[in-house]
Amino acid sequence: MRAAWVGQVLAKADFYCILKCSKVCSETQFLAGKTHKMSDTPSHRYNLVVIGGGLVGLAVSAGAAELGARVALIECHRLGGDSLHAGSAPTTALVRAARVAAELRHAESFGLRVPSGIVVDFPAVMDGVRSLHAQLAERYSGAKLAELGVELLRGEARFVDRTHVEVGGTILEFARAVIATGAQPTVPSIPGLEPSACLTATNLFTLAELPKRLAIIGAGTFGAEMAQVFARFGSKVALFDQHPQSLPHADPDVADLVRHTLEHDGVTFRLGYTELHAEKTETGCVLHARCGEHWFADPVDYVLLAAGRTPRTAGLNLEAADVRYDENGIWVTPILRTSSLHILAAGSVCAAYQLPYAAEALAKIVIANALFFAADRAADLLVPSCTFTDPEVAHVGVTQPEAAEMKLRTLTLPFDDLDRAVLDRSEHGLLKIHHDKRGKIFGATLVCAHASEMIGEIALAMQHDVRLSALAAHIHPYPTQAEIIGRAAEAYRRSLVTPFMFRFLKRFLKWRR
């Protein structure tokens, strides 16, 4: 158990907030080398050396420095990592632009006339995304880290042994090191397809023109989000997956709901393919896919690879530090320790507990376990996940099959008789809550316009064991989408009324007349 004072210190050090709020200074300063230099420091021994300046690495190094640790952060490319440069930031900006396009197309249903359709100026859309990206990138500058006392070193880190790491010819000695080098797009082997000609999350946001015909390989979160985005911009999109359902990790009814919405936006699905190959053409290629008995041939201009991420371990010389890893990533225990005593790993580089959406929580665990004598478990984190399609999908806890295995009860409520959903013209959605007979919540899935904002309430209830009967007493403002949670809780409370209790109530009320 971690000592109470450590918990208090960590709670006070809302380091991520500090990182976000301190004075703005541009990343270019960092790139120009205006950072702490090794020669400025009396020795090269650190409490903590963090490798990788993505979301996890930044939060760990800033938080540890805030607590007084001597911290070096090694980054070989740009601060901010995938989330900022090739992940949630640019995708969220694109999703927002595509949603505006879709809303304008449906303006007439609100009684608004948009003259002669809408024109998507794709270069302008991308300029907007790039400018928002630049705005966010300013928050992740080397100068800000320097203000917090983090020594930033630019270059590829390479372990020398179990307590030393080398970067650009300088050897750093560490009491603890954290590997947070993230992951890169997986390149599936598809006969006839030249991987270097494909788009990935890494180069997608440099696109200058709207693809007329786009194939997306992988119908998971990123694939589904981008399929809807590009279809809404006007591309002809075909979405491929070996799995017979889109969003393979979602419950089948949830995946179906999303699929129907995407089809409504014009996306063509090629799911459950057993064979896939490409044939080169002058403008792009034709993708031949066998789904069941049928062969489909889709001519496309671009192919976007969205078939998962591969942990970045190359070049780290992990063998020298006795850090065990394989093609799935670095092997870590539930408390994020690697096979090497002084080295931890966190985030996308790990083979387990990658936990996207939880960088800050991971960072707190790493700091407590690396700098103090804690054994906080990443395995215990309750992490909601979100897919930013329209409608959004948000999930926390057990899935439907897991709930069935645990013999839990499931409450399912559609959105179509919720006033706010009707008024917003967004009735496609559902809420599922898996609970036991005492009203303890074990998991939930939301499909609706603001699912990602609403799932927090259920996650909080799960975290603090707030039962459904307590949620039923909680007032949700009318009319809101969040009212659906209150309705589910109310449905649970009504289910507690047995026929005997109901008969008794009836008699009692008759007597009171």
Ligand SMILES: Cc1cc2nc3c(=O)[nH]c(=O)nc-3n(C[C@H](O)[C@H](O)[C@H](O)COP(=O)(O)OP(=O)(O)OC[C@H]3O[C@@H](n4cnc5c(N)ncnc54)[C@H](O)[C@@H]3O)c2cc1C
């Ligand atoms: C398209 C897409 C959409 C996503 N959407 C969301 C979302 O909506 N919400 C969400 O929470 N998550 C989202 N994610 C996941 C999120 O991006 C990751 O969970 C997060 O980036 C993981 O952070 P990380 O610090 O582990 O790795 P990264 O952010 O990848 O950072 C790793 C850093 O390490 C550096 N590095 C690598 N090797 C070395 C080396 N040898 N030496 C020095 N530095 C090195 C890299 O340059 C990089 O800066 C998305 C991911 C993608 C790809």
